[in-house]
Amino acid sequence: MNPNKILHLYSNHKWTGPADHALNLVAWLKRAEGVEALFACGRRPGMENHLYQKARQRRLDCINALALKKHLSWKILPDVYSLKKVVAHQQVDLIHSHQDNDALTAVLAGFGNRMVRTCYDGDPSALNFRQRFFYRRTAKIMTASCRLQAHLAKIYPDKDIQQVDIPVDPELFRPLKKSARLLAELGLEADTPLGGIVARVQKHRNFSLLLDAIEEVVKVIPDFKFLIVGRGTHIDTVARQPVKRRGLDKNVIFTGYRQEDYRDVLNLLDYKIFLVPGSDGSCRAAREALACAKPVVAARRGILPELITDGETGILIEEKPADLARAIMTMIEDNEFRKHCSRAARQYAKTVLSPERYVKKVTACYDSMIVSA
Secondary structure (H helix, E strand, O other), rough: OOOOEEEEOOOOOOOOOHHHHHHHHHHHHHHHOHHHHHHHOOOOOOOOOHHHHHHHOOOOOOOOOOOOOOOOOOHHHHHHHHHHHHHHHHHHOOEEEEHHHHHHHHHHHHHHHHHEEEEEEOOOOOOHHHHHHHHHOOOOEOOOOOOHHHHHHHHHOOEEEEEOOOOOOOOOOOOOOOHHHHHHHHHOOOOOOOOEEOOOOOHHHHHHHHHHHOOOOOOOOOOOOOEEEEOOOOOOHHHHHHHHHHHOOOOEEEEEEOOOOHHHHOOOOOEEEEEEOOOOOOOHHHHHHHHHOOOEEEOOOOOOOHHEEOOOOOEOOOOOHHHHHHHHHHHHOOOOHHHHHHHHHHHHHOOOOOHHHHHHHHHHHHHHHHHOO
């Protein structure tokens, strides 16, 4: 019996948002029995395509016949025609959509009744016309967030809408010993509890709250150290200049954007702070931290209260400097609590955020669609 052939669509060419989740799923499905997974993403003829390159590096079976633009434009019309040809030529059984515009493309091509759509948003919001159009015609929907699942179930009570716990790659993200090289490079002591934030440094990410809290902690622990890992167009005005103005130059260390040694930088941390979800509503960076056994101090925003169990895998805070400062102090001073959260975070990642568990749920969804077709 031939395996079910699933075409995964991702309407973007950039390595942003939940692109890694989509590539991980396709890679894990390649190892699963009864499934053959193909991947198609946005392309720019004659120009660099980061997402396509990463897919090829992972040796995924890629289709490069679709434009798959992120934003709605007339270019969706040639894609509708091209998708029909790809499905026929490749003998595709089902389509798995990961973004809004590829879902619309598949529906316009007449494949809505053979499509599952994964939505990575953490917060429910009013649906626009495009979303209402394709959701109404989509066979099955998966959501990263329980709140979004409940929200969509109210709008579409007769539709099969499932919540899925999306993992990160456990072979890449796991606890590692602190790198002596990085400790020396950043001027850090191995035995001092170290916190950090991993985020694109943007105006909406609430860095003022973070710096207010750090100021409070420094009053009690003058040699307190904290890492800001990432980059951003407004990093000078949002973070570097305020750090200097506040006299926190010796406390806050900017590591810049890390790629080759990102996992080693992450494993320098004893706890991680996550305040505002970015373009990936499923909060991949928080999942990576949990997989590396790092407790997460998180705001009660988006999917974070679903992902972080207060007092077990981290601390949920109100967005007030005093509350964040208390959480940081707890992580620094209460070694037993921090170690307990560390063990619980890793256990959560190994069980709930298990790739095997995720793939089993996704393939069961595919099987039910094939049977009912």
